[in-house]
Amino acid sequence: MNNRQRLLQRRLFLQQGAVAGTALALGSRLPGILTQAAAAARSRADDGDRILIVVQLSGGNDGLNTVVPHRNELYQAARPTLRIASADVLGINDDFGFHPACRALADLLEQDSLAIVQGVGYEQPNRSHFESMDIWHTCRRKEERGSDGWLGRAFDRHAETAGNDPPGLFLGANKLPAALVARDTQVPSINSPEQFKFQGADAQLVADALQEGSTAGEAMTAEEDELAAFLSESTAAAVEASGKIAAALEQSDGGSSYPDTPLATKLRTIARLIESGFQTRVYYVEIDGFDTHAQQADAHRALLEQWSGAVAALTQDLARMGRLDDTLVLSFSEFGRRVAENASEGTDHGAAAPVFLTGGRVAGGIHGDLPSLENLDDGDLRYHTDFRRVYATVLGQWLGWNPTPILGQSFEPLNVLRG
Amino acid sequence: MAALMQGSSLAATPWAPFDPAVDGAWNERRVRHLLRRAAFGGSDELVAELVAAGPAAAVDRLITGADDAADRRAASEQLARTVLANNAPKRLSAWWTYELITTPHPLRERMTLFWHGHFATGGDKVTDAEALYRQNRLFRDEALGDFRRLTHAVAQDPAMLIYLDSVTNRKAHPNENFARELMELFVLGEGNYTEADVQQLARCFTGWEVKQGRFRFNRYQHDGGEKSIMGKTDAFPDAEAVDWVIDQPSAPFFIVGKLYRLLVADEPQPSRELLAPLAQQLVDAEWRIEPVVRTMLASKQLLGDSAIGRKVRSPVDLAVGLLRSLDGITSSTALADDLLGMGMGLFFPPNVKGWDGGRTWISSATLLARANSLGRLIDHESTRFNSVSPSEYLSQWTDDPVRLVTELEQRLLAVTLPAATREKLIALGRGIDQPERRGRVVLQAMMSGPLAQLA
Structure with a gap:
């Protein structure tokens, strides 16, 4: 049975369940042994079922206060007010400990479900949020042309792998991240399931008018005009995605408990889509606020707690549905922060920082050394691992897509995934 | 003399005045295009007035x-006053929405909104509504004013310094x-x-602080030493560093480039050559914005056919544009929330x-938000088009x-609209029996469609 057939089978099963009235509602509360059996049946996933979830920590996460080199004297000296004491960290090994707000991630590390890659960045780091994020998104410098992103390029080459579902999905109200921008593929964004429907008494009439209007009627104009073409395709994609997502979400109530935070709510929606059999390969979410120039301590703690708690809740939920082994969560930020704190009890824009991978098949632990705290680049950590090596690993070893044409050159993958 | 030379430097460029x-x-279609760009649209009455006036007088107006x-x-x-008394930044959005819908000077409001996006400051971080309101007044006072003066004021603006974590330095x-x-x-x-x-x-900028809501x-704490x-290399005392940044050759190109995207076209990026006459005019005008905006609005480049439909409407352009074009009003509180929902x-x-x-501006989420917001706007009990309810206003045409x-x-x-889309909308109208509903649904569907997002 190929993916498509299996998906149809599953949807059919779920639909019948819904018609029957109770089977579906009971689905998440079936006795453990049954759900485990179902999980085992589904965990034999091939590459084509593997899912990537990208969590973007926007604003520049302070890597040094996330994975803390608490015994390092240079660290202690550079952070007179912001340093985290050895007594307070959650120990990882002799040298490093997590920020105390990362309790949930520390637990994942214990379970071998978290890999930390140290010192990730790129040459001649740009300290502008927008430029650096663009570099991470597009793998191109400003002077090079082209607006598509690394995942968008992957979708253009491998759109078929998601069946009839969109290959990628962005959950957020902001503009679509450039990473997902493709030339030939429309990547939908949804803010929340409730808002991602046509509303009001005449919802269906308007939706129907838009569907036909955008697909047939405006093709002629669109041919001559790129902007009009973009709008027509976007509208068609929006109408279609809205219908599909509403249908899919009816099939899952999202079993596990999640913290009541914006990030966790988005990850819960993703889990529901995965559970419903949605074949989207890449999901993308953002959590903003990491640009901590002043009074960093409280803000950073709250952000780490939200991030860590949400990722851990998702991990548990994926384990419940037997999908942990075919889901990988990649958390990154556009840069780390200056080693020395500033006078506002905050930190300015920096360079290299850790990247985090969670899931059932990561090689748990810390990979690579912390860059030197002595030999700095204008006050910032020097990278030793190009971020495109992380992408090459994710694209090639995880999603099964040849990374070289997507990234424009060949990068050596990292040893951060197991079998 | 100076004015003559300025005129002649624009004469042989795409920025020369549009000549009917x-x-x-110079007809209704072109006037509506100008109004969409400069003024979020305009009523039938205003359109007729500007058609009669001709391009130069229309831009003056x-x-x-x-x-x-x-x-x-x-x-x-x-x-x-009510919003400020309650210190509610969220309600400030409603106040500004009211301004956008009702202002007698929409170009000034267009430019105020432009400076808000340019010198962006957000109410999620600046929770002092008074500071946001003062900043907004600054943008309005300098909407078509002096960029140098505006930038100096922003550099010492409490809301901006709070937003950029610079209350102490x-x-x-x-x-x-x-x-x-x-x-x-x-x-x-x-x-x-x-x-x-x-x-x-x-x-x-060390020693530049905000204390009790005021710049100080x-x-x-100021580093008075030499900087390069x-x-x-200089000590750059007072705010001289701000002037030095504005004096860089890339500055006028950066600003007119953003004005080009605001008023003329989203894409492609304008060439340096196309922008050069505007950049020169901005410098010649000692950074006053009005002459450059006037040049752009009256130009062959903006008023010519090739600029029509070259922009994606912002949410404000979509909703406020609908209202201003139909002489409409609505609940500014409800619309402010929907503007947020549309991004x-x-x-x-x-x-x-x-x-x-x-x-x-466009994603599947924002397109759905646009369709839903338009529905709520048209159906809202306080919405009026030309002083009557939308159903009543539309009833003049709903029979046909x-x-x-x-x-x-x-x-x-x-x-x-292409013929097929028109047919679809007409069929949609014919399929709805109640005439009072017919007009509203057709209006919502039309404005939610892909081509309606173009300005």
């Missing part, structure tokens, strides 16, 4: 604005945030300075870069769905 004798008829009626102004001030460890954004986002654009310039410029210069910034919360830009505009579609299209859309 050569460039095309937009630059000057109309007189503000005493009762409108009183209502606006009353609304602002000590000599020993300067905070780089404001210095970076001044060059990257406000004056020069990325790539026109180095990291060393950021660090040196940051020293100039703390000389004890973009080829000049343009007033006083709540996504980050310090403001809204990127163009294609980035063909006419309904034609009349709405003419007033509201930048581009002509």
